[in-house]
Amino acid sequence: xxxxxxxxxRFASFVLDAAFRVERRGVTALFGPSGAGKSxxxxxxxxxxxxxxxxxxxxxxxxxxxxxxxxTPAPARHMGCVFQDARLFPHMSVETNLRFGLRRxxxxxxxxxxAIVELLGLxxxxxxxxxxxxxxxKSRVALGRALLASPDLLLLxxxxxxxxxxxxxxxxxxxxxxxxxxxxxxxxVTHAVDEMARLADTVILLRDGRVAxxxxxxxxxxxIELGPFLPAFGAVFPAMVVCHRDDGLTELGxxxxxxxxxxLYRAAGTRLRVxxxxxxxxxxxxxxxxxxxxxxxxTQVTAxxxxxxxxxxxxxxxGIRLVSRITRASLQRLDIAPFQSIYAVIKSVTVDxxxxxxxMR
Amino acid sequence: MLSPAESEALLLSLRVSLVGVGCALPFALAVxxxxxxxRFPGRSLAEALCYLPLVLPPVVVGYLFLILLGTHxxxxxxxxxxxxxxxxxxxxxxxxxxxxxTFPLQLRAMRLALESQDRGLAEAAATLGAxxxxxxxxxxxxxxxxxxxxxxxxxxxxxxxxxxAIITFVSNIPGETRTLPLAIYSALQTPGGEVExxxxxxxxxxxxxxxVSLAELMGRRFRAAYER
Numbered sequence: 001x002x003x004x005x006x007x008x009x010r011f012a013s014f015v016l017d018a019a020f021r022v023e024r025r026g027v028t029a030l031f032g033p034s035g036a037g038k039s040x041x042x043x044x045x046x047x048x049x050x051x052x053x054x055x056x057x058x059x060x061x062x063x064x065x066x067x068x069x070x071x072t073p074a075p076a077r078h079m080g081c082v083f084q085d086a087r088l089f090p091h092m093s094v095e096t097n098l099r100f101g102l103r104r105x106x107x108x109x110x111x112x113x114x115a116i117v118e119l120l121g122l123x124x125x126x127x128x129x130x131x132x133x134x135x136x137x138k139s140r141v142a143l144g145r146a147l148l149a150s151p152d153l154l155l156l157x158x159x160x161x162x163x164x165x166x167x168x169x170x171x172x173x174x175x176x177x178x179x180x181x182x183x184x185x186x187x188x189v190t191h192a193v194d195e196m197a198r199l200a201d202t203v204i205l206l207r208d209g210r211v212a213x214x215x216x217x218x219x220x221x222x223x224i225e226l227g228p229f230l231p232a233f234g235a236v237f238p239a240m241v242v243c244h245r246d247d248g249l250t251e252l253g254x255x256x257x258x259x260x261x262x263x264l265y266r267a268a269g270t271r272l273r274v275x276x277x278x279x280x281x282x283x284x285x286x287x288x289x290x291x292x293x294x295x296x297x298x299t300q301v302t303a304x305x306x307x308x309x310x311x312x313x314x315x316x317x318x319g320i321r322l323v324s325r326i327t328r329a330s331l332q333r334l335d336i337a338p339f340q341s342i343y344a345v346i347k348s349v350t351v352d353x354x355x356x357x358x359x360m361r
Numbered sequence: 362m363l364s365p366a367e368s369e370a371l372l373l374s375l376r377v378s379l380v381g382v383g384c385a386l387p388f389a390l391a392v393x394x395x396x397x398x399x400r401f402p403g404r405s406l407a408e409a410l411c412y413l414p415l416v417l418p419p420v421v422v423g424y425l426f427l428i429l430l431g432t433h434x435x436x437x438x439x440x441x442x443x444x445x446x447x448x449x450x451x452x453x454x455x456x457x458x459x460x461x462x463t464f465p466l467q468l469r470a471m472r473l474a475l476e477s478q479d480r481g482l483a484e485a486a487a488t489l490g491a492x493x494x495x496x497x498x499x500x501x502x503x504x505x506x507x508x509x510x511x512x513x514x515x516x517x518x519x520x521x522x523x524x525x526a527i528i529t530f531v532s533n534i535p536g537e538t539r540t541l542p543l544a545i546y547s548a549l550q551t552p553g554g555e556v557e558x559x560x561x562x563x564x565x566x567x568x569x570x571x572x573v574s575l576a577e578l579m580g581r582r583f584r585a586a587y588e589r
Contacts, residue, residue, distance in 0.1 A: 048487065104495070
């Protein structure tokens with residue numbers, strides 16, 4: 001169950017030359033700045049772009065192979081697409097839009113229609129025209145329309161980029177629910193670290209038309225070698241609500257210790273993701289006494305990377321990776337080097353309680 | 362209200378324009394699709410050729426038809442002998458002339474509508490399993506419908522006023538090829554026919570007003586339908 005992609009396409013101003021292979025499962029994020037080639041890759045997978053050279057195979061089924069003149073046209077590929085601009089058909093009602101792909105897939109499953117309408121909260125919109133929908137509503141309808149075509153793979157091309165923060169927050173939980181409730185694999189294109197941190201299982205970093213890095217989201221986001229490619233650098237790892245303490249803090253457990261954070265209104269046992277920005281992680285040689293920070297983790301330094309006037313320090317705590325960004329001066333003063341033991345000091349308030357509070361993973 | 366000659370000219374005008382523009386419509390649409398969606402060698406030449414009737418003097422168009430489709434000319438003779446269609450000195454010739462002369466007007470409006478269309482919508486339809494014909498029929502054409510209608514109405518209105526090409530090709534035969542403009546011309550050629558000419562002008566103006574209001578109404582309908 002794999003997705004194999006290798007593409008070469010020369011545009012007037014840039015060259016895409018990317019190849020990757022990922023499991024056809026969960027959410028794969030294509031991450032990179034604008035112009036990195038993310039959308040081109042998605043268009044090629046969908047069959048909307050015929051690249052100059054390339055090969056794409058889904059579970060071994062070849063849909064594109066320029067060497068052997070194989071090109072499966074888009075309608076026969078069964079790739080669901082959600083575009084940034086939604087692309088709803090303006091001359092049809094929301095319901096007709098939703099049923100467009102469903103009808104063409106040769107099924108008339110009304111239970112499925114009802115389930116998707118329910119999942120995305122579309123009931124009240126069905127008779128409306130797309131022109132009368134808000135940006136967030138359009139995104140949800142576009143998502144529903146793609147899902148109802150029962151694709152083998154869902155391609156999301158910056159589906160939230162056109163939305164403001166409030167609309168984003170409205171859609172993200174739906175995407176999380178979808179990720180967790182369906183077996184549908186997704187390729188998610190984004191240039192926003194927070195979306196990637198919340199949704200992705202696997203990350204492919206793209207830079208100037210090439211793959212700069214690839215791996216599980218928890219490894220990639222805390223990889224100091226990839227730091228320069230990540231605008232908001234920091235570790236992401238899975239955790240679980242353990243208990244709510246009398247002092248107003250919530251204790252989270254993770255593979256390698258516990259973390260105290262400001263009260264999270266989630267039941268004990270709730271799984272979530274925690275993100276710690278590199279700038280927010282302090283390092284100490286000895287356990288600091290009388291300090292306001294609530295969390296002191298015993299860690300081991302695994303790597304150090306110098307970059308400009310600061311240094312990124314890779315840490316391991318149990319089974320998870322952390323990363324700390326400190327000044328070069330601090331690095332020298334503490335004489336930090338790989339294989340040393342060191343304490344990571346984390347203020348509770350820097351652990352964003354909003355992040356993934358809804359993700360049931 | 363209207364004299365028999367007047368209603369004859371009015372009905373003939375409507376028939377000639379309806380048939381002429383109606384028959385040209387599928388061709389205009391096909392050419393518009395071809396020019397806006399397909400790249401092929403000689404595209405600029407084909408485009409120039411399509412717009413020729415708009416820039417040629419109508420008399421020239423009429424004359425070209427005369428020497429091409431006259432009953433004694435090879436093409437015209439062949440049409441009569443094999444298909445039984447006679448264009449010379451017949452209302453069908455007037456319809457053909459109207460259709461060809463106003464062809465560029467239809468073509469232009471349709472091309473604009475097709476070229477300004479968001480191609481992303483057809484792409485989205487493709488990813489949802491819609492093949493080429495499906496996309497054309499359910500996405501591209503419905504979205505271009507306002508432009509198509511605008512083209513048809515403009516062509517129809519222009520066709521009602523066609524004079525030079527018709528009189529050159531099919532002459533001025535009462536009840537057969539004497540459309541409104543030709544009837545006005547004939548009235549002006551007759552001593553004391555000014556009143557008749559004025560009445561016919563009035564009919565023309567009324568017809569034009571109805572056409573324009575109809576177009577406006579349809580435009581509003583479409584906008585309302587898309588924004589509901």
